[in-house]
Amino acid sequence: MTDVSNPILPGCYPDPTICRVGAEYYLVTSTFEYFPGLPVFRSRDLVHWEQIGHAVDRPGQLDMQGIASSGGLYAPTLRHHDGTFWLVCTLVDQQDSSRGGNFVLTATDPAGPWSDPVWLGEDGIDPSLFFDDDGRVWLHGTRLAREPEWHDQTEVWLRELDPATMRLAGPEHVLWRGAVLGAVWAEGPHLYRVDGTYYLLAAEGGTEFHHAISVARSDSVTGPYVGNRANPVLTHRHLGRDVDVVGVGHADLVEAPDGSWWAVLLGMRPYGGYHYNLGRETFLVPVTWEDGWPVFAPGQGRVPMVVEVPDGVRADGGAAGPRAVRPP
Template identity: 70%
Template sequence: MTTVSNPLLPGCYPDPSVCRVGDDYYLVTSTFEYLPGLPVLHSRDLVHWETVGHAVDRADMLDFAGIRSSGGLYAPTIRHDGERFWIVCTLVDPTDATRGGNFLITAADPAGPWSDPIWLDVDGIDPSVAFGEDGRIWMHGTRLAREPQWHHQTEIWVREYSGTEQALVGAEHVIWRGAVNGAVWAEAPHLYRIDGRWYLIAAEGGTEFHHAVSVARADDVTGPYEGNRANPVFSHRHLGRGVRVIGAGHADIVEAQDGSWYAVMLAMRAEDGSHYPLGRETFLCPVAWEEGWPVFAPGYGVLPESIEVPWAGDDVAAGTWQPDDRRSGSVASDDLRWTSLRELPEEIAVAQSDGTWQLAVRAESLADAGTVAFLGVRQQHADVDVTGVLDMSALAEGETTGLVVRQSERDHAALQVTRNADGLLVRAVHRRGDQENLEAARDLPMAESVRLTVRARGYAYELVCGEECLATINGRELDAASTGGFLGLWFGVFATSHGRQPRGSVRIHDFGYEPTSML
């Protein structure tokens, strides 16, 4: 037996989708405005996961210009048709509306390369795909109800897809509007053909505290669908805010090699019942079948802290970085955890032979919804030290670099280091909405490099220059529960010329991620 600890994937890995091909599992999650987009993770046991590539990893695949924070790539689904992998996803809020919406990409190898997008002529979000036993392909997704009976009512549609025509064909069928009268945001649909029936698993309640999972079934893919009388069949909302894990929902199920079943879904670790700086994370849940219906977490009805899966292996905290693990410590430039904003990392920085990055200064600042000079990684632990040793010898006078804890362009906390004629100015700032608050400032003598650290301890984020803590930021003011949006926090390095013509660059000499606990 192997014991896996939840969350399966800590940090901002929301909206998970999973499929199995033989003995191999593949999982994808949302990435919003960050690139490369849609990480493809591989596992042989549902416990140990490795990122093998990203489905959106070419500059010409999608246009991210002007994508707002918490826009971008929403809720992918991954499936296999017997020959190729399929991912269907939504690009939300591009500047050019003709290059947004629902799309399909395919690949023979999940590590890539993935095809250019095939755009689907349908509105809404959360697309999914199912393959019938007769070879027919069924796309489905969610959108705001055409004739809503209440605010935020949505509807789930299904329509046939022609691989030959690369288009939706035939009639559209609305099959679900939620299980509960008055339900909002019925979304994240997945259809499955199991034992001669079609099953629909969908979320409702919104991807926050009231999130839930519902299930329905039908003899025909187009319905009518019979809802489970126990709907919603899974949620944490009835537990109140005195629990550590909230917002469970957006489930996708998979059958294991031995015939057992599991679900992946998102949830949030909120130590105070409300705030979750690490964002929406991926959790694993056992599933049983009783009287023709899936039962989530049978016998206890909540996401377990740990699960035993019937395969040999070592007990691990799955997906986490351990002190003796290669994923703790310095993050080299070839590490697949690096992401950037609206452009690929290699478009804004040059990877050096020694594993460092040379980050070119850009005119845009962290407060701009543009192509900012930013390289970062997800926060995956509540208690962690993140350190950047920045070589500023190529930074021009008046330009600024630093280390940031980022939620969005409107909400972040940063250590800013500006090179002046006679030295360095270090500022600790906290942006909340339209207001940037100066927490502390220090003048330092001219130096080629500076060591900056963010010490995260639960909800406290200490901004440290050298050995001096300049400010402590309340993480509750940075998380999505306070700021809006769908993201967890990122740590990263930035460089800006404050709107002027950029001239310099900064070498990220070392970027360290050191968890101080396994929370």
């Protein structure tokens, strides 16, 4: 058993996404207007992390010239399938809406080189990929609701992606519009299949004090999805602003070799008042399953500042590498 202090990636590492390939975990975060972009981290134990490269790291790969602060690369999703790493993301130019959109990069080595972007031609932000057991690939993401019931209501959409042509095909499905009536910005969606059931994980409430994680499930990837009666399944908004971590949300799940489940997510640590000077950081929480639903930080219901990580999260039994975290 190893104790790890949260955050596991201190500093500006928002919107974490994670996947495991064999004995190794890989993690990518947002970088917004900064270049190089989308840092790629590797770990063998969820405790010690080493940066091995950037997915966006060469001139001409992606036009980010003149991107303003808080624009740029939003909320990537990292997945691995059949020997290839897939990374979908959004380029946002708040001054020129004709530039940007959702795109996909691929690589056989997560350290790079990564491909040039293939634009996916779908609006919104926070794209994600799901590789189903039947070989079908599904792209999903968040956009402002086409028929909103309240201001800043969003919806999670889903369409099939042809991995050979990188083109979207078939009908569109709207999966989710938020768990809580009046909640804004249901975003950061991720789909999983666990024991034959499809799960949709999403954040809502906006990436600030009211941020929260909700989950829904379905017997079909296209829905309908039914929300957990316990939603939101993780948030710190009920703890007030005078707390060690605020704005908890935007999670991604990963299963360890020993069958345990874990979530990486973002949060902010206030300092000197309600100021989170280091921005949004990456945290780790354990996840268990009860009655067919994921339980985040069981027994605590909040992000612990110290997490006990069992040796079983490692598949190779070897020694862990250095905890090397470098800025993007």
